[in-house]
Amino acid sequence: MSDYHIFEQGGQHFLFFSRSAKLYQVSPLAARLLELFVSTQPVPTLPTPDAEPPQPLDPAEHALYAELAALFNHELALPLPAPHQQEHGCGENSYQTFSIYLAQSCNMACCYCWNRGGTFGKPGHVMGWHTARRATDLILSLVERSSAEKIFVNFYGGEPLLDFPVLQQITRQLLKHEARLGKNFFLTLDTNGTLLQGHPAQFLARYFTQIGISLDGSQRIHDLQRPGKYGEETWQQIVTNIRSFPNQKLLGLRATLTTFSDSYLETFRHLTTLGVGRIQLEYCHEPGYHQNPIYEKLIVPAERQLVELHEFVDYYVDYIASYKSTRGIPFVSNLLDSINRIRRANRFTRPCGAGTNTLAINSHGEVFPCIAFVERDDFAMGQAGAGSLSLHQALQGFEVDSQLPCHACWLRYDCAGGCYATHYDMTGHARQPHPEYCRNMQGRAEVFYYALTQILTKCPWHLER
Numbered sequence: 001m002s003d004y005h006i007f008e009q010g011g012q013h014f015l016f017f018s019r020s021a022k023l024y025q026v027s028p029l030a031a032r033l034l035e036l037f038v039s040t041q042p043v044p045t046l047p048t049p050d051a052e053p054p055q056p057l058d059p060a061e062h063a064l065y066a067e068l069a070a071l072f073n074h075e076l077a078l079p080l081p082a083p084h085q086q087e088h089g090c091g092e093n094s095y096q097t098f099s100i101y102l103a104q105s106c107n108m109a110c111c112y113c114w115n116r117g118g119t120f121g122k123p124g125h126v127m128g129w130h131t132a133r134r135a136t137d138l139i140l141s142l143v144e145r146s147s148a149e150k151i152f153v154n155f156y157g158g159e160p161l162l163d164f165p166v167l168q169q170i171t172r173q174l175l176k177h178e179a180r181l182g183k184n185f186f187l188t189l190d191t192n193g194t195l196l197q198g199h200p201a202q203f204l205a206r207y208f209t210q211i212g213i214s215l216d217g218s219q220r221i222h223d224l225q226r227p228g229k230y231g232e233e234t235w236q237q238i239v240t241n242i243r244s245f246p247n248q249k250l251l252g253l254r255a256t257l258t259t260f261s262d263s264y265l266e267t268f269r270h271l272t273t274l275g276v277g278r279i280q281l282e283y284c285h286e287p288g289y290h291q292n293p294i295y296e297k298l299i300v301p302a303e304r305q306l307v308e309l310h311e312f313v314d315y316y317v318d319y320i321a322s323y324k325s326t327r328g329i330p331f332v333s334n335l336l337d338s339i340n341r342i343r344r345a346n347r348f349t350r351p352c353g354a355g356t357n358t359l360a361i362n363s364h365g366e367v368f369p370c371i372a373f374v375e376r377d378d379f380a381m382g383q384a385g386a387g388s389l390s391l392h393q394a395l396q397g398f399e400v401d402s403q404l405p406c407h408a409c410w411l412r413y414d415c416a417g418g419c420y421a422t423h424y425d426m427t428g429h430a431r432q433p434h435p436e437y438c439r440n441m442q443g444r445a446e447v448f449y450y451a452l453t454q455i456l457t458k459c460p461w462h463l464e465r
Contacts, residue, residue: 021347053065098139118159135170138367156360193242239274352416
């Protein structure tokens with residue numbers, strides 16, 4: 001079991017302890033002394049503070065060595081985080097997040113689309129009100145017995161606005177029950193932006209709390225990666241819809257980066273020109289690991305990803321630090337979410353609530369643990385309106401400290417075992433992460449830790465956003 005991690009990032013040295021989630025920035029001398037008693041064995045026997053060093057040290061070095069030894073002995077004596085506990089009253093559940101695959105069809109043909117426009121290679125389909133009524137009734141019945149006060153409902157696809165009349169009906173039906181249930185519904189939408197105009201735009205601006213729009217940076221890159229269904233350019237139409245949307249504060253932009261994309265930093269710069277305050281940048285991932293050689297060529301190598309992330313962090317922090325207020329500066333939501341999670345020292349012993357806190361409903365009314373498991377028949381939980389739901393055994397009872405190979409990883413209480421669906425795609429087993437997945441997660445974490453120290457040093461106010 002590895003309960004600490006020593007690493008270098010940006011010419012600086014860091015020491016992280018898994019049990020407490022404490023991060024230390026250490027001097028070059030301290031980093032050199034750490035090598036004396038932690039680099040030679042996978043699980044070294046740490047010296048006590050009064051133990052003699054393995055080699056002669058001058059008085060200042062000796063004092064620092066003793067201080068480090070005391071720190072290690074204190075940190076590694078802390079208890080492991082307690083296993084996850086679900087506490088509910090009689091008949092209660094913890095469902096809080098619901099995703100509705102409203103339209104498993106799309107009017108675009110993006111080169112990297114992981115679910116093939118929502119169709120998963122099957123005939124396209126939209127939900128229709130008969131199925132939507134059953135899905136809505138299921139959500140309301142679960143929410144009525146949920147311990148959560150805030151309920152998040154996301155409309156997904158494909159392109160969900162292809163079934164806009166049904167989206168309206170579901171929205172009104174859910175909001176009608178807010179007062180009765182004593183819950184707050186937060187409605188969100190993921191869209192390609194081509195249909196975000198006219199009455200749909202007015203309706204969403206009135207009732208929704210967040211609209212995510214896919215836009216891959218510059219016009220050249222976007223039109224290359226995200227053409228219309230018949231090869232037509234889409235960037236200009238989407239940008240026109242963004243600029244005319246009635247409530248800009250609801251909008252967020254999401255760019256997917258491939259080997260053909262501009263860098264992480266250059267993509268961010270392109271998106272900041274559109275006046276939208278929330279930006280999300282993600283590298284495309286491969287759903288069927290090494291099964292599609294054409295798709296595989298779109299995957300940005302992990303080494304390039306980490307170099308680009310580090311380049312972006314240095315630019316972003318220096319840019320923000322030159323301002324006394326960051327209210328008007330676009331922020332990268334997914335990166336800051338990761339940094340703030342580290343800052344809060346959150347520790348998790350299981351990765352997510354797939355099937356217990358979250359549910360996804362496809363356009364046929366089938367229920368799955370989350371959007372990433374939709375159309376994976378082995379993980380289907382049942383049908384909306386047709387009896388009880390059953391969760392796949394692989395998603396039950398996971399605890400990271402009892403799971404191989406996670407129990408030996410220094411990042412295990414942050415990653416908490418990783419994404420079940422990604423593991424299933426990469427290895428065929430929901431609980432078995434692929435080594436490349438783990439290396440990428442660890443590399444990203446080191447960049448995020450470095451970013452946290454840079455922000456705390458130069459512009460700590462930005463984290464309050």
